Amino acid sequence: MSKGRRWALAAIAGLCILAGVGYLVFAALDPSSVSTDAQPVAGQGAGDLASAQLMVRAVDREDPFLNGRVFVLEGGHPREVDGGELSCERVYFAGDRGLCLATAESGVSYEATIVDSSLQPLEHLDLAGLPSRARVSSDGRYGAMTVFVNGHAYVSSGGFSTVTTIVDMRNGELLGNLEDFKVTRDGEPFEAVDFNFWGITFAADPNRFYATLHTGDRYYLVEGDVKRQTMRVLRDGVECPSLSPDGTRIAFKSRIGDENRWRLAVLDLATLKAHPVAEQRSIDDQPEWLDNRALVYSDGLDVYTVSADGSGKPRLVLRNASSPVSLAAHDQPASKASAEAGSRPLAEG
Amino acid sequence: MYQVEASKALLKPRLWATPAARLSVPRNVVLLGMVSLLTDISAEMVATVLPLYLVFSVGVTPLALGAIDGLYRGAAAIVQVGSGFASDRLQRHKEVMTLGYGLSAVCKVGLVVAGSSVGAIGALVASDRIGKGIRTAPRDALISLSSTKAGLATSFGVHRAMDSAGAMLGPLVAFGILLLAPARFDAVFVVSTAFAFLGLAVLVLAVKARPDRAPAASAAKPSLRVALGIAADRRFRLLLLAAGGLALASVSDTLIYVGLQRQSNFDPTVFPLLFVVTAVAFMALAIPVGRLADRIGRVPVLLAGHAVLLPVYGLLLSSIGTGGVLFALLALGVYFAATDGVTTALAGAILPERLQATGIGILITVMSLGKFGSSLIFGALWFALGLKSAVLLFAVALLAALLVATPLLMRLRQEPVG
Numbered sequence A: 001m002s003k004g005r006r007w008a009l010a011a012i013a014g015l016c017i018l019a020g021v022g023y024l025v026f027a028a029l030d031p032s033s034v035s036t037d038a039q040p041v042a043g044q045g046a047g048d049l050a051s052a053q054l055m056v057r058a059v060d061r062e063d064p065f066l067n068g069r070v071f072v073l074e075g076g077h078p079r080e081v082d083g084g085e086l087s088c089e090r091v092y093f094a095g096d097r098g099l100c101l102a103t104a105e106s107g108v109s110y111e112a113t114i115v116d117s118s119l120q121p122l123e124h125l126d127l128a129g130l131p132s133r134a135r136v137s138s139d140g141r142y143g144a145m146t147v148f149v150n151g152h153a154y155v156s157s158g159g160f161s162t163v164t165t166i167v168d169m170r171n172g173e174l175l176g177n178l179e180d181f182k183v184t185r186d187g188e189p190f191e192a193v194d195f196n197f198w199g200i201t202f203a204a205d206p207n208r209f210y211a212t213l214h215t216g217d218r219y220y221l222v223e224g225d226v227k228r229q230t231m232r233v234l235r236d237g238v239e240c241p242s243l244s245p246d247g248t249r250i251a252f253k254s255r256i257g258d259e260n261r262w263r264l265a266v267l268d269l270a271t272l273k274a275h276p277v278a279e280q281r282s283i284d285d286q287p288e289w290l291d292n293r294a295l296v297y298s299d300g301l302d303v304y305t306v307s308a309d310g311s312g313k314p315r316l317v318l319r320n321a322s323s324p325v326s327l328a329a330h331d332q333p334a335s336k337a338s339a340e341a342g343s344r345p346l347a348e349g
Numbered sequence B: 001m002y003q004v005e006a007s008k009a010l011l012k013p014r015l016w017a018t019p020a021a022r023l024s025v026p027r028n029v030v031l032l033g034m035v036s037l038l039t040d041i042s043a044e045m046v047a048t049v050l051p052l053y054l055v056f057s058v059g060v061t062p063l064a065l066g067a068i069d070g071l072y073r074g075a076a077a078i079v080q081v082g083s084g085f086a087s088d089r090l091q092r093h094k095e096v097m098t099l100g101y102g103l104s105a106v107c108k109v110g111l112v113v114a115g116s117s118v119g120a121i122g123a124l125v126a127s128d129r130i131g132k133g134i135r136t137a138p139r140d141a142l143i144s145l146s147s148t149k150a151g152l153a154t155s156f157g158v159h160r161a162m163d164s165a166g167a168m169l170g171p172l173v174a175f176g177i178l179l180l181a182p183a184r185f186d187a188v189f190v191v192s193t194a195f196a197f198l199g200l201a202v203l204v205l206a207v208k209a210r211p212d213r214a215p216a217a218s219a220a221k222p223s224l225r226v227a228l229g230i231a232a233d234r235r236f237r238l239l240l241l242a243a244g245g246l247a248l249a250s251v252s253d254t255l256i257y258v259g260l261q262r263q264s265n266f267d268p269t270v271f272p273l274l275f276v277v278t279a280v281a282f283m284a285l286a287i288p289v290g291r292l293a294d295r296i297g298r299v300p301v302l303l304a305g306h307a308v309l310l311p312v313y314g315l316l317l318s319s320i321g322t323g324g325v326l327f328a329l330l331a332l333g334v335y336f337a338a339t340d341g342v343t344t345a346l347a348g349a350i351l352p353e354r355l356q357a358t359g360i361g362i363l364i365t366v367m368s369l370g371k372f373g374s375s376l377i378f379g380a381l382w383f384a385l386g387l388k389s390a391v392l393l394f395a396v397a398l399l400a401a402l403l404v405a406t407p408l409l410m411r412l413r414q415e416p417v418g
Helices: A003-029 B002-011 B014-023 B027-058 B062-070 B073-090 B093-114 B118-145 B149-180 B185-206 B224-232 B234-248 B253-264 B268-296 B298-307 B309-315 B322-350 B353-385 B387-414
Strands: A054-058 A070-074 A077-080 A090-094 A097-103 A110-115 A121-127 A130-136 A142-149 A161-168 A174-177 A182-185 A188-190 A196-202 A208-215 A218-225 A230-236 A239-243 A249-255 A262-268 A273-276 A294-298 A303-307 A315-318 A321-326
Touching: A003 B149, A003 B185, A054 A090, A054 A315, A090 A321, A097 A130, A097 A142, A110 A130, A110 A142, A130 A196, A142 A196, A142 A208, A161 A196, A161 A208, A208 A230, A208 A239, A218 A249, A249 A273, A262 A294, A294 A321, A303 A321, A315 A321, B027 B093, B027 B118, B027 B149, B027 B185, B073 B093, B073 B118, B073 B224, B073 B353, B093 B118, B093 B185, B118 B149, B118 B322, B118 B353, B149 B185, B149 B268, B149 B298, B149 B322, B224 B234, B224 B353, B234 B322, B234 B353, B234 B387, B253 B268, B253 B309, B253 B322, B253 B353, B253 B387, B268 B298, B268 B322, B298 B309, B298 B322, B298 B387, B309 B322, B309 B387, B322 B353, B322 B387, B353 B387
Parallel strands: A090 A130, A182 A230, A196 A239
Antiparallel strands: A054 A070, A054 A321, A070 A077, A090 A097, A097 A110, A110 A121, A130 A142, A142 A161, A161 A174, A182 A188, A196 A208, A208 A218, A218 A230, A239 A249, A249 A262, A262 A273, A294 A303, A303 A315
16 A cells, blocks of 8 residues: 555545544534423423323424423313323323333333323333334223334244233233233134234223234234233234223224235124224324224324214324323223213314 | 564554464455445444334334335345456456445435435435445455465455454444434434445555456456356356255254244343344354364365254254353354355355456355245245244255265365365
8 A cells, every 4th residue: 555545544534533423422412412492382281191181292203302202182282291201102091000112212222111190100121122002901000012023024024023012010010922822713722933913902801902913914803811811813804903992892903905004994892893984094003092982093193083983084183293092081981982072172283 | 474474564563464464364355354344334333223213213114114124135136246247357346346335335425315205215225235235246356366275264254253343333333322312313324424435445545456366457358158157167066056055954043043032932122132142253253263264174164164053953942041042142153154254265266366256246146045045945834834843854954965065065175276
């Protein structure tokens, strides 16, 4: 190597190091990345969760520090929860416990946090992959989470793999991984290596749950028992089930053809018959019941509501939000298909 | 030779000469290793954060992520043979390599400015893969041409050790940046770009384009017919057959990790750690195993390296503890150290100087086809018959492949080198 080349190499090396380190210092000191006054909402008189209707997480792709911030909707106005600064990729709340799935502080791994009703952390749990779905039983007893695991897909090329676990929300203890549960179909044991589970929803008795079992090109609705660690197949074509507050119907996403496109639909558990709702677009979300009559869901950017009986039209509830949780739905179990829920309209915008 | 190199090292500035001199590894090989190390830091930094970035900042679902990842795998394989031939034909290995490394470096710049356009990111990931496809065959050819035939396996060992060191450092650097500047993916991309251009600068400014064993500039340029004729060369065909067959009977490391997880039931969160343990073992063993191969022969080392997989298969048959998992990971490290660079070294010794890149390109393609086929078959068998039966069938296949490959490769060995 000639002397000239050696100097050129030294100069380029110096330039590269300077550029890399310089930008890193700039990024680390950038005010937007340490600012705490990124206000997701106009906080008008913070309060607890009891009076709120919906909990959501903010969607803001420009600002990573606003993105994921959890807030609630009360009387049509979004506000922060008193004292609770929580940022999640997926969030759920029921009873007196919340479950927040997020990127860990390091930025390269994931964790779940169990929070109380002021959104204060109680337990941290490591997650095996990208957060996908979160649920808590209506009494706040059990929590369920689904994550996507990288490097775990082996049977189908270009496929993916999920891990769904159930935890005790009192102490963060792992109660089971659905892959270890015994599955039956038509009374016979059912087993295959390519089993994948996702999207748990709990019944009023939290020991009973529903979920999706994927094997081959089938997407089965299964009904499970936490304590006995068993599941049985109910029917095909149901993903991300969500049980209505009265426990009679299941809202879900129904795959269109082989593509990753889904229509939202509602299944009657007594007849196992399903009908689509009025949302025409493809929605990839585990729908949530606003009350016994309407669903609430996100298209990834904004939150919408639509009637569960297939009538009407979808209506925008809130812009720039996802992972909606109905805080009122769990107060009205069983027969009380409440009329007053409809009298508290969700504001637009 | 060792003495001469060592005394030179005393006269030269230590920084430049010692690592090469102590091992008596040609400096060009160490420089090529440095290029790979820097480029791998750059590439692995991006690979570590890209899924996070796509899902959390861009808003892609993990499903679409799988599609972006899987879409372009075939392209690189075809590019490999083409770029190998092009660099032999033009007798410009370094320039073709520069094109490959340059393309990947430009892609890193692209990531900084692409923002949240999924289409643009997909195109950049594809171009990056093509860049990797372009550079691999001429790089290995240049390593081979920079080495003496007696030291080929050591040279490849040094390169592979540096290469995997870069792959280990990349995620650590990305991790460190995100600790300093949380969620600033742009900082990761900028630093990755800096590493990519640093690697490119070492290649352009320091790597010798025409090492000693390279064909003279006046030599006849191989035509396509001559190049394709290499596949008809008896000794090279034996190597292709043996290497392809052994690859087909070897279960991929990812599938072995999944199997180990099933049999020992460890927490899936430690899954990425398995790759790290294997990579550390590979990194540490690549040089000593390469030297061993040069001393006692590449063929026995290559065969022994594959044979090490048999006890690993055995571990997949019943439930095992932490010790078993650790043994399997170390054995996989030995397997990589004894096969990855050593196979290429064998090819480097057989192939004529003017067809090194073409031949190595063909070899790499055959081996990756073998590995791809093995994963498909193993996956299907696992699905249909269960893990145990799939492993047993692959153990039988590997034994058979070893029994067939041993006499084939021994024939290579008996004939005079060159």
